Amino acid sequence: MRLGSTRPIVVDVFAGAGGLSLGFEQAGFDVVAAIEYDPTHAMVHKYNFPDTEILCRDVRGITAADVYAAASRGASRMRAVRTTLDTIDVLIGGPSCQGFSSMGRRQDDDERNDLLMHFSRLVCEVRPRAFVLENVPGLLEPRFADFRNSVFKKLRNAGYHLTGTDKWVDASDFGVPQVRKRVLVFGSLESEIPELLPTPTVRKMTVRDAFDGLPEIEAYDDLLKTDSAALNAEDVRRRIGTTSAYAANLADISAVENLGRPRLWDHELLTNSLRTVHTPEIIKRFASTQPGSVEAISRFYRLSLDSPSRTLRAGTGRERGAHTSPRPIHPTLPRVITVREAARLHGYPDWFRMSGTNWHGHRQIGNSVPPPLAKAAGDLVIRSLGHRPRRLKAKRPLGDSLWLYVRPDEAANLVDARTAELPPMRIRKESKKKMAAQH
The missing domain is CATH 3.90.120.10 (DNA Methylase, subunit A, domain 2)
Known part of the structure; x- marks a missing residue:
């Protein structure tokens, strides 16, 4: 059934440490489930959002049924009632973007680029009322036009009205003391979500x-x-x-x-x-x-x-x-x-x-969406969906701080990760040379 709460439900795909999750929670959403395939990052998300159901899986093997099952478990835990969901309000996610990033080599055939296709696949299968896709400005480069247009076409064909497909925003325009340009694509089945614009009166944080x-x-x-x-x-x-x-x-x-x-x-x-x-x-x-x-x-x-x-x-x-x-x-x-x-x-x-x-700590921050930018996006979406969520007063404990120090293999056991889906190890070139010299 669909819950009658005034707090809409969101699922975070490619959740990482939880920048998008936090921003959307601050906007009034209940983040009932998060998908993150790296066990170390999943444990950080679990610590900061202990009521959220963590699915430590590679998104390429995730189905709509998996998403709904995880969301129902998280909603039941968060709201202290047994819950079976038939609608998810919003799906959010920032697929790994190194293939498009100016910091990397911008490879057309980078295997991480297909994660964007899997995000769009999940949107079409789960059919949330709305979605938010985050990525780097490199996605908008002419060389990736065919790729991104195929993704956007698939989403439009599924009935989603899209905005934000042709420009980037800067986090420093949304109260973040950091110049960080990102693409935020909004989609809605109900009506077009307005363009995300900075508040003119907000001064740059330093x-x-x-x-x-x-x-x-x-x-x-x-x-x-x-x-x-x-x-x-x-x-x-x-x-x-x-x-x-x-x-x-x-x-x-x-x-x-x-x-x-x-x-x-x-x-x-x-x-x-x-x-x-x-x-x-x-x-x-x-x-x-x-x-x-x-x-x-x-x-x-x-x-x-x-x-x-x-x-x-x-x-x-x-x-x-x-x-x-x-x-x-x-x-x-x-x-x-x-x-x-x-x-x-x-x-x-x-x-x-x-x-x-x-x-790990610097990497988790550098890979994440700044929460104030995520909150601005969440504010826009929640207004578009017509929700007026209530403010929560009861304080919730965080998770076990020991989770922040466990080894990757220990983290994998704690979040029931599938061994075949864990991030593979790659040996650096200098390490390969050292190993060759030892044999």
């Missing part, structure tokens, strides 16, 4: 807005060996006393237009802040690099306090060599930024936690 109230991690030796530490009284006061409305929102100390589920969390704990140890030579180079410029040897960009950040990048997954992406240099300190600082630049609240390692 790195200063994002970092205000965060402590200097150098004061915490514990952060040399772990990613969390209990804040001293002065730093607790600094976080609570921030004068940045943006930072106050993320620190969960100000009232904002947010319909998300309130979380129970420790306001005196700093998380995702494992320190990176640099050599004296690197520290000297970083210190001499001017804000807003690139360090000559590492080619790392140094952030400027009074501008938005450049686009945060993700690096590559295990299946493509596990290469670390360049991390920006802190605007006032001679070091790269922490995962928590990157999360602030992306619009994640301080209660939201990524994996405990720097590689």
Whole structure:
């Protein structure tokens, strides 16, 4: 049956850590199910959205029946009633986009490009009332015209009215202190969803807005060996006393237009802040690099306090060599930024936690949709569907923090992943040479 709640139901495909999920939840949706094939990312989503049903599967093997079954389980858990769904309001997702990305080689035959086809397949099979597809601006390049037009034609033939198929938006126009251009395609079976436009009165958020109230991690030796530490009284006061409305929102100390589920969390704990140890030579180079410029040897960009950040990048997954992406240099300190600082630049609240390692944490942020941009999209969709969701007051606990530190094989067991569908390992070229030399 269809639920009578005023909170519509959404399923997140290619969920990752949950940027789209969080934004749509804040807009008033119940994210009842999420599909993510990497067990490490699935565990992060499970920690931050413990009531959401996680389906750790490769989307290429997912059917409409799988989606509805997972959504029904999540809805039953979230609403404390046994639920069988016959309609899903919205399907959202950002298929892996490296084949179209300017950061990559833009390969026409990149096998990840077909994930966009599988997203459209699921839309046609599940037949949600609406969908939102997120991707990189490279999707709009002339060389991909035939590919994207075939996807859009399939969706239109299924009865969906499309908007956003010919232009990109910039997250910095939607309250995110980061220049991040993305394509957001909206589809609806009922009526055309309006174009997503920035609010003209919103000023650009800056790195200063994002970092205000965060402590200097150098004061915490514990952060040399772990990613969390209990804040001293002065730093607790600094976080609570921030004068940045943006930072106050993320620190969960100000009232904002947010319909998300309130979380129970420790306001005196700093998380995702494992320190990176640099050599004296690197520290000297970083210190001499001017804000807003690139360090000559590492080619790392140094952030400027009074501008938005450049686009945060993700690096590559295990299946493509596990290469670390360049991390920006802190605007006032001679070091790269922490995962928590990157999360602030992306619009994640301080209660939201990524994996405990720097590689996983930065990758999860760089691969995700900034929640404020996702919320803007969710606001547009929820109005178009005619819903007026209620604000939730009851605070919900987060998941088990141990989930953020498990090995990939342990994570796979915890989320019932299928071994055949796990991300494959790819050995780097230098590793191959080393192995050859040893034999």
